[in-house]
Amino acid sequence: MKIEVNSAGKMQKEILVSLTPKEMEQFLINATRQLSIGLKVRGFREGHIPRNVAESAIGKDKLWQEASKEAIESSYIEIIEKENLHPIGRPWINILKLAAGNNFEFKITIPIMPQIDMPDYKQIAKDVVKKKKKDVSVEEQEINDSLKWLQKSRKDNDTSEFDDKFAQSVGSFKTLEELKSNIKEGLKYEKEQKAQQRIRLEVLDKIAQELDLEVPEILLQEELDKMQNELEQQVAAMDMTLDKYLENAKQTIVQVRNEWEDTAKTRVLNALVLRLIADKENIEPDEKEVEERANRYLMQFKDVKDAEKNINPDYLRLYISGIIRNEKVFELLEAVNVK
Structure with a gap:
């Protein structure tokens, strides 16, 4: 050869x-x-x-x-x-x-991964968090709106007052205050997760700007393929084919992929930044943790053995390894702000 x-x-x-x-x-x-x-x-x-x-x-x-x-x-x-x-x-x-x-x-x-000098990504993360991080609060109106949503979602069209009896009918709550406290915690957690995600994306964006990377066409098209596959799965969940969805939207798949390009480039750049940091910090997922997560993923399916036949185990481990590696990189960047 x-x-x-x-x-x-x-x-x-x-x-x-x-x-x-x-x-x-x-x-x-x-x-x-x-x-x-x-x-x-x-x-x-x-x-x-x-x-x-x-x-x-x-x-x-x-x-x-x-x-x-x-x-x-x-x-x-x-x-x-x-x-x-x-x-x-x-x-x-x-x-x-x-x-x-x-x-x-x-x-x-x-x-391939580029051979480039990395900026001070820890300092960048620290600066972004310092400017963007804010305390999360939940307003009383938000709790009341959630109570109304719970009431409307009940099959018996319950229109009773919001009291201890209502709370007891919703779940294992003894009083209305317990239910409201639970709702508040849930809303706060949801807001914190969204805020964390926004900050993480901004950190990656700032680092990517310092690196001044160009997205190779091969990676861009691969990401667009992933996005197309995600759309196919979403419309399939609605008992619709991709062709039918596009027909209803009066678009072609080429037009849709063109609209996705900026998002796809951002996703590729974010993935590259995470991988570059992981390589520099020698961050690798533990094999035992990868195996445990893979098993948990397969357990989601009704027939685990059938899932094992249809899912390539090497690809699954590679996918989960990537998730764990990214989590560890974010933990590293966020730990800087704790010190």
Whole structure:
């Protein structure tokens, strides 16, 4: 295998790969074996079809397509390890030449972490919190509005007075004051969480401005794909297809993705900032914690075994590792303000 690694900006590498016909032979054998499963050819027992006959029945295009897919996957893993590369997103593959008797040539483009000097992110976090953090309070009117919402949400259309009897009918409360206290705590917690999220996003934004990073197209499109998938799940929960949703909105998916671009760029930059800080501080999630969280996630499904079949365990652990790593970075930044 011949490879050539080139930089394509601060955050991308382009890898040109060339495999000889001899190197492709094993991938073609594997592809023939895989595509022969269930293949029926008159005069031969299933699973005992000669390779040349199977190749003819499968067709050259389909065979080379399968072989090239395996060759790319195998080469990619080998190259990443050999060149000590650390991709932060999925690769883009561009096939340059694929024909029998010729070298198989393709280009891999991968996003990588930039090698840059980090600003004083702890001081930035401290400054933002100092300017933005405010004490959270809950007004009596907000509590009363919540009581009215509780009353309206009851199936029996209860219109009784807000008293101890009402509180006892709502849950394990003895008095109205207990219920109101519980509501106040809930509203306060919700406000604190929203305030914390706003401050966290502003901290990341300030750090990103200091870094002056450009979002690689490969990461932007990957984030837009995630957002599209999120939308598909949301409309599916409403028993609607994405196509139907777009039809009702009188928009195309291209228009929607264009509208999302600024949000997608912000999300990518936030993720990059968190990862850069984690790398600099050597923050890594504990494997035991990752395993525990993964198990808890799977327990949400009615059929855990079925969920395990449909969810790639490696991707799940990678996803949860990212969440835990980000939490630890925020804990680090917020601890600065406690001192």
